[in-house]
Amino acid sequence: MDAIAKPYMTLPKLDLTGKKGLVVGIANDQSIAYGCATYCRAYGADLAVTYLNDKAEKWVRPLAESLDAEIFEPCDVREDGQLEAVFDKIAKTWGRLDFVIHSIAFANREDLHGRVVDCSREGFQMAMDVSCHSFMRMGKLAEPLMVDGGCLMTVSFYGGRKVVEHYNVMGPVKAALEASTKYMAAELGAKGIRVVTLSPGPLKTRAASGIDRFDELMEAAASRAPTHQLATIEDCGAYAAFLVSDLAKAVTGTTMFIDGGYHIVG
Numbered sequence: 512m513d514a515i516a517k518p519y520m521t522l523p524k525l526d527l528t529g530k531k532g533l534v535v536g537i538a539n540d541q542s543i544a545y546g547c548a549t550y551c552r553a554y555g556a557d558l559a560v561t562y563l564n565d566k567a568e569k570w571v572r573p574l575a576e577s578l579d580a581e582i583f584e585p586c587d588v589r590e591d592g593q594l595e596a597v598f599d600k601i602a603k604t605w606g607r608l609d610f611v612i613h614s615i616a617f618a619n620r621e622d623l624h625g626r627v628v629d630c631s632r633e634g635f636q637m638a639m640d641v642s643c644h645s646f647m648r649m650g651k652l653a654e655p656l657m658v659d660g661g662c663l664m665t666v667s668f669y670g671g672r673k674v675v676e677h678y679n680v681m682g683p684v685k686a687a688l689e690a691s692t693k694y695m696a697a698e699l700g701a702k703g704i705r706v707v708t709l710s711p712g713p714l715k716t717r718a719a720s721g722i723d724r725f726d727e728l729m730e731a732a733a734s735r736a737p738t739h740q741l742a743t744i745e746d747c748g749a750y751a752a753f754l755v756s757d758l759a760k761a762v763t764g765t766t767m768f769i770d771g772g773y774h775i776v777g
Contacts, residue, residue, distance in 0.1 A: 525756050528555030531605045532755065533597070535561045535586060535649070536614030536666075539570050543666055543711060544614035546744025547751035552578045554752050556610075559601055561586035581605075588615065588645040589637075598652040608656035610755040611649050613665040616642040622680050630680045638680055643688045650695050650706070660703025662755045665692065666747075667710045667766060669774050689766050696764030705763035707754055711742045712770030738771035 532551055536544035537560060552558055559582035562571035568585070575583045582604055584597045601608055622634035630638075646665045653663060670678035671685025689708050696706035733741050746769050753759055754767070768774045 523758060525554055525753060525758055527551055527752065527756055530556045530609040530755065531559070531601075531607060532556050532610040532612065533559045533561075533582075533601060533608060533649075533653075534612045534614075535597075536612070537562070537571050537574055538567060540574060541744065542614065543709075543744050543747050544612060545574060546746075546748035547612050547614070547664075547709075548574075548578055548748070550745070550748030550752040551610075551612075551755060554756070556752075556755070557581055557605075559584070559597070559604075561597055563587055588641055588648070594645070594648060595652065598656070602656060606656075607658050608653050608661060609659070610662040611653050611664065612751060612755075613646045613649055613663070615645065616666075616681065616684070618642070618680050618684070624677075625679065627680055627683065635680060638684045639687065642681070642684045643691060646688060647691055647695065650699065650704075654699065654702070654704065657702065657704050661705070662759075663695065663699075663704065663706045664751060664754060665708050667708045669710060669712070669768075669770065671710075672774075692766065693764045700763060705754075705759070707762060707764070708766040709747055709750060709754075710766050710768045710770065710774070711747050712736065712773045733771075735776050736771035736773040737776065740771050742769045742771060 534544050534548045536542060537548060548558055558578050558580045560575040560578060560580040561584050562568045564585065564587055582600055584600055586593050586597050588594050618638040619634045622630045622638065650663050665688060667685045667689050669675060670682045671689050674682065692706050692708045699706060733739060750767060750769050754762060
């Protein structure tokens with residue numbers, strides 16, 4: 512007991528100085544990935560940032576510069592070789608990696624706005640590939656670079672656990688993503704690699720704008736949540752910084768809700 516709690520103990524502080532992290536999914540300054548990146552950088556982490564394509568670069572580059580990103584590379588996980596090129600650049604530049612923040616998802620508009628039973632095979636495969644399997648691929652590529660352990664983090668939503676109106680095909684996809692988190696955590700835990708999922712409540716991001724009647728979903732979530740407030744990208748960032756820090760070394764294989772308690776009443 513004496514070794515656990517003493518009033519004069521000097522407790523460790525959240526410090527990411529020296530840690531190297533890859534952030535995938537920044538589209539603009541309202542992105543969850545950007546919120547996570549800003550907090551990780553503020554606590555001292557060095558960052559690698561990706562952008563989707565040439566069209567997105569003009570929006571993401573200024574943000575990457577504001578984060579002092581040492582690596583800035585294109586990454587469309589649908590394009591063969593692009594994800595591997597990012598990790599090759601990290602290996603050559605840093606030689607190691609401490610954390611990955613995966614915050615990307617995609618579904619064709621017609622599949623996202625239609626019933627699950629009407630989703631095309633090709634559309635479902637695309638949604639699963641971009642939103643779920645890409646996280647597995649990142650885990651595989653990060654594994655040899657996480658020589659001292661590390662943290663793999665992805666982003667889900669309550670609609671992966673319970674039916675949320677208009678969330679449609681992304682519900683099964685996010686359910687698969689959360690299940691993948693558990694299996695990856697079990698497989699990589701012996702190497703000190705932790706795997707976690709953030710599950711914010713509805714946030715007005717670029718990705719969320721594709722969901723039908725999303726404004727109504729946000730209003731309903733805010734009214735039902737115990738705090739009567741929606742989470743922010745800053746809330747997500749603060750939690751992400753904690754999870755990639757050594758303070759969270761015992762946290763893995765789980766989904767962390769950042770939604771004002773909406774998941775307990777939703």
